[in-house]
Amino acid sequence: MSTPSSRPGAERTDRPTGGSAGGSVGGPSVLIGVLVPLTRPGWTEAGQHLLAGLELGVREVNDAGGIGGRPLELVVRDTAADPQRAAAAVDELACLGVVALAGEYHSVVARAVAARADALGLPYLCSSAVLDALTEQPTQWVARLAPVQSHGWRIYADFLLREGHRRIAVATQPSVYWASGARILRNHLAPHGGTVTELDMRTLSSTTMCDQLVDNRATALLLLVGHPEPAVPIVQSVRRDQRLADVLIGAPAGQPEFAEWAAALGNDGAGVPFLRYLPERLGPLGVCVATALRERLAEAPSFVAFEGYDTIAVLAEVLRSHGVDRARAAGSWPDVAVEGSRGHIRFTRVPGISVWQWAWAPVQVVDRDPAHPEQLRVLHTG
Structure with missing residues (x-):
């Protein structure tokens, strides 16, 4: 490709x-x-x-x-x-x-x-x-x-907890990056009673994935997958499944930041929280x-x-x-x-990080406003 x-x-x-x-x-x-x-x-x-x-x-x-x-x-x-x-x-x-x-x-x-x-x-x-x-x-x-991912994704996990989400499902593809993200979420949520269930999108269709969400009683589905495939069809399938009307879709890696997301999904792409590295x-x-x-x-x-x-x-x-x-x-x-x-x-040596690091750029959890999908709204800062 x-x-x-x-x-x-x-x-x-x-x-x-x-x-x-x-x-x-x-x-x-x-x-x-x-x-x-x-x-x-x-x-x-x-x-x-x-x-x-x-x-x-x-x-x-x-x-x-x-x-x-x-x-x-x-x-x-x-x-x-x-x-x-x-x-x-x-x-x-x-x-x-x-x-x-x-x-x-x-x-x-x-x-x-x-x-x-x-x-x-x-x-x-x-x-x-x-x-x-x-x-x-x-x-x-x-x-x-x-x-670093462990910093930003822990802030995202705090947002999930604040919103009452403790049964989390993640749609995943093989990648060091996605595996690291799932691990960070699991480790941060577990002490607060949170669970993370991985759904391997190599083996699941969008329909069977929706069935898994229902069976696991997940309240949030996070997209740890590529964009536009399979992220866009996953969102479309969940939005059209009435059983999942109350399930939050999230994309910590930032897919909804870009215009391509809004063009592909329209209103379905709104209300999907993601990480953004800007000050309020x-x-x-x-x-x-x-x-x-x-x-x-x-x-x-x-x-x-x-x-x-x-x-x-x-x-x-x-x-x-x-x-x-x-x-x-x-x-x-x-x-x-x-x-x-x-x-x-400024750059410093951060424990556990092997390179010189700006600690830290500002971190926000943001989504596209369902009432005005062309506009972004800040939901949480860290």
Whole structure:
């Protein structure tokens, strides 16, 4: 499965983007390697938003004089959610002379990128992937902006408990990421009398899955599956089954954040809580970034677009302060202090996390308002 990205300009992903701005910068470009999913089976809409944020950040850096007078450029590679393809791209980008890597949305792909970056001695700022174990061993080369899965998904579990849900079913597919999410939920809910029943969507049809929900007396069904398949038909089946009228459908991984979800499901896609990494109210910088991202995307920006912007804000500060040497850049993670679009960004060593981590980006549980599905409402913050 591999279909071209629908985003205008996706064909540019095999050469640098975001170069000089007018006459404000000159000389050889400072290259940043970017890994993003822009074709299927990758989550292309997330990749498009992430790239839009990265490109906006680069434009602003170059408008302000670049990196020591040199233009900042992105060298973009499409991962298509394929870890092997991403690892090969890291090797290629290293040979092209990038000073650092950025991006990626899919956790299993980001893990492959992080491992290869660590082996090559190439700084990598992971923009959006959340899997706790991004690398097998502690590393100085990798830092991350997104909150780890165990942090965000525990907040989601607290939301379920607050809403009175203790009999939870999860529709699952084989994946390190989905298995980790199910484990986090189970471990956090169990001390409060909560149970998690896994429904393997390799063996169940939508009809038999609905029967399982009834038999298990589940009050909530969480989608730990890919989008649009099988997430969309699962939602449609549950919404049409009168026996399940009171069952909450949830999607902690964030599928309903994107316009593709609303286009596929309409009103059926409303009222599905998901995790979003934005503050309840943006500050002045965040408001300006949101306006620029909306213009660039021609739609409301997701939290992933803000993650892209903040990635460039951090890397630009690192390169301005410590130069373009890879080792010096990687050694500067603990010195970072940057005002991002979603708050003040600093990196620390978090117990149990092997990379430098922003602890923490703001976390919300949000859904599409059933009365106005085009609008998002905040249900819970952590």
